[in-house]
Amino acid sequence: MKKILFVCAANITRSFMAERILMEQLRKSGRNDISVSSAGLLEMNGAPGDKTAAELLEKHGMPFTGHHSRTLTPDLVREADMIITMEAAQKAAILNRYPDAAGKLFLLKSFSGNPSGSGQDIKDCHKQSSYHYRLCFSEIFLSVEGMIKCI
Numbered sequence: 075m076k077k078i079l080f081v082c083a084a085n086i087t088r089s090f091m092a093e094r095i096l097m098e099q100l101r102k103s104g105r106n107d108i109s110v111s112s113a114g115l116l117e118m119n120g121a122p123g124d125k126t127a128a129e130l131l132e133k134h135g136m137p138f139t140g141h142h143s144r145t146l147t148p149d150l151v152r153e154a155d156m157i158i159t160m161e162a163a164q165k166a167a168i169l170n171r172y173p174d175a176a177g178k179l180f181l182l183k184s185f186s187g188n189p190s191g192s193g194q195d196i197k198d199c200h201k202q203s204s205y206h207y208r209l210c211f212s213e214i215f216l217s218v219e220g221m222i223k224c225i
Contacts (some may be wrong), residue, residue: 079154085114085143087124088160120142161195185220
């Protein structure tokens with residue numbers, strides 16, 4: 075089974091949404107050959123998933139069954155087949171800590187089909203306006219759709 079790990083700063087908004095979106099897309103397509111999880115670079119002591127992000131997932135038919143942050147560990151890095159980050163800085167931080175992960179590190183937005191290569195970060199929407207949450211959700215959703223074609 076292929077293991078995909080989404081990573082963002084705190085694992086309470088973006089990587090958590092990406093995990094749930096990919097899980098739902100895989101479920102809809104009948105694929106059960108991929109395991110999806112998420113983690114954060116910061117220690118958040120098991121903080122719950124962002125309420126606004128959870129409500130947005132629910133609104134789009136992706137049931138929120140509870141989420142608590144977890145911190146990226148060497149075991150998670152080693153076990154993952156793909157590690158997908160939200161920002162270039164996160165990708166660089168992982169590469170700095172775990173140089174052996176280089177071949178399996180990707181930016182999520184690189185799967186969106188944007189040929190220009192610019193604007194590859196999916197910005198953090200935590201505690202921002204509903205517009206920022208919807209924008210973040212849309213960028214993640216479109217990128218996950220592109221990613222599915224590659225996996």
